[in-house]
Amino acid sequence: MNLVRAEMRKLLGLPATWVASLLSLALAPAIALITTLQTRHTLAAGATIDVADLGFRDLAFGVIGPLVLGVVAVSSEYTSTGDEAPDARQLTVSLIAAPRRLRFLAAKTAALSVIVMALALSATVITITITRAAMGDYPLPRLEVTRMLAVALYWLLTALMADAITLITRNGVIPLTLLMVNTSVVSVSYLLSKVTRAAVFLPDIAGLHLFVRDIDTPIRLAPLAGGLVMASWVAVLLAIGAARFSRRDA
């Protein structure tokens, strides 16, 4: 418990965490607002539009905040202390304070999970509320609590995946580039799914099946199946990251 508290304090003490948190809370609602207003326009003009994913599709972009959090939680350990002590890194002190590496990692992952879950649940509630308020009497997706929890799970898994990849690369730039490019409106995974059916089982595409209903992929996964596929990826990546972290010289 001490270790988890220390890791929380560490994470919350970083300016990057606050920026990423703000992003988590503001991005999806902002996009959702623009989307709903557009949708209203279209509907008012008499066109038909599928509203099954209204609000939810916007939450898929909001994942950028948790992604940055996952990267920063690990990469901050490897950042140089400053110009005057370029070789010094926080990791040295972290391991002096908590030499059992797996325990240290478990505490870090727990702290990250708590923060991401809090942000994810808040962002989901805010986004869905805004969507419903802005749509007024127009048609809306049904209000399902499990679907909202599924969004939070997707955010959490994405943050953990970022955390695991950073643990493997020991550098924030690589996972950040990889994952941000793939959060794009047209992601690389989506492109791949147009060429090979196997791409549906990539973590992000599988994970989106958790809460997006209208996905244009060659195979459709049930929400539970999609979640399990993504969770397996995260588990494997975390295991590789943890194994490397505990074996390697710091």
Place this chain on the structure above:
Amino acid sequence: MITVEHVSKTKGGRLVLNEVSFEARPGRVTGFLGPNGAGKTSTLRVLLGMDRPDGGVALVGGRPYQRLDRPLTTVGALLDGGGAHRSRTARAHLRWVAASNGLPRHRVGEVLELVGLSGDATSRAGRFSLGMSRRLGLATALLGDPPILILDEPVNGLDPAGIRWMRGFLREEAARGRTVLLSSHLMGELAETADDVVVIDRGRIAGRGTLAEITGDHPNLEEAFFALTAASTGGAW
């Protein structure tokens, strides 16, 4: 008590530690002396569980570092600078370290006071000078009030007043029964502070004993050091 027995370590195909053995006893300041690149930091990293030795054992208080519960209450260590994330304030850095080992919060203010950083508690670590980073590192080491101190080049970057303070501080800590191990390449400084001396050169222990034993018939520690390491330094300059 610090015990290092037959520790060997290869890094990038190069043998950086070759059967290193020595000990540091309570109530004494043990100086770990060697030229740059001799293996001082490598030894300390193995001792602190950062790096895994290829052979041998390194124990602090009779146990490997990774086996210690709340290690900061047993060992205080200063390795490569302060180790604070550049965007964190000195106080925030110490607060998380304290939390990790369940240390009371009032220790943060106490150690900041002790190393003379009270006035800079809310400055970000990235803005600190070299000397201030070292002080913050020392504050981190002292947080758990540990019986064993392991310090890598602690006087690096300190001004003359800071060096004098550090010398007095380490002598006092040893007098209270603590085990103090400090590495240095500054011989004059070490001769003023250490009771025992361990000399390392090119990954091997070149000599160990009390300051008097190591100095022997030589006029001072510096002469003794060059005599011990003659093979490696001969003609290099």
Place this chain on the structure above:
Amino acid sequence: MRAIRAELIKIGTLPAVRLTIMLTWTATVVLALVYSAAVRRGEPLAPDQVLAPIRFVQAGFVVLGVLVSTSEYQGGQIRTTLAALPRRLGLLAAKTLALAVTAVPVAAVAGIASAVVAREPWPESVEAVAASTGYLTLTTLLAAAVATAIRHPVPAVATLLGYYFIAGPLLRDRTGCDAYLPDTAALGPAPGLAATSAWALAALGATAIGFQRRDA
């Protein structure tokens, strides 16, 4: 000239830069293969097969620009640099030129690789390769300018890619400000290049003022 040579040596000897370039080229070929596979299936995924991979691959050029400029601040190298070349504007000009000299061939190779994999007829694809080379080089310079102001690689990459892959596409999609965004040229050649150049110049100008005035 000496300053440019020094900067070129600095860029060329950073292992991270070499790695980024190799990964960028690899990604270009892989993506080009994906697009051409889609064409063979009769469902093309983009109108222009040569430019399509560039939309993703520009991430590599953004990272290239970020790594080159933030490396100065990673271990206090900037002090050595400024001791050797104290005139900051001259230094920034040398840095920019050296980076451009590096980026042009890297971008050209990426464009040519994309065209070759797509089996586009030669004379027609020359224009696309030239346009993408120009666009990617300007993007690299823009990224370097922004990163010089931010100084740290992780926040710089997050900010820039956040624009290029999230905010930019959304703005284009949901609002009508296409012609004025710095990355519109990634979608089609000539028209967007003017906007990209203007943004790159503006970023360089702002960074030059900051670099001149700020403490190193």
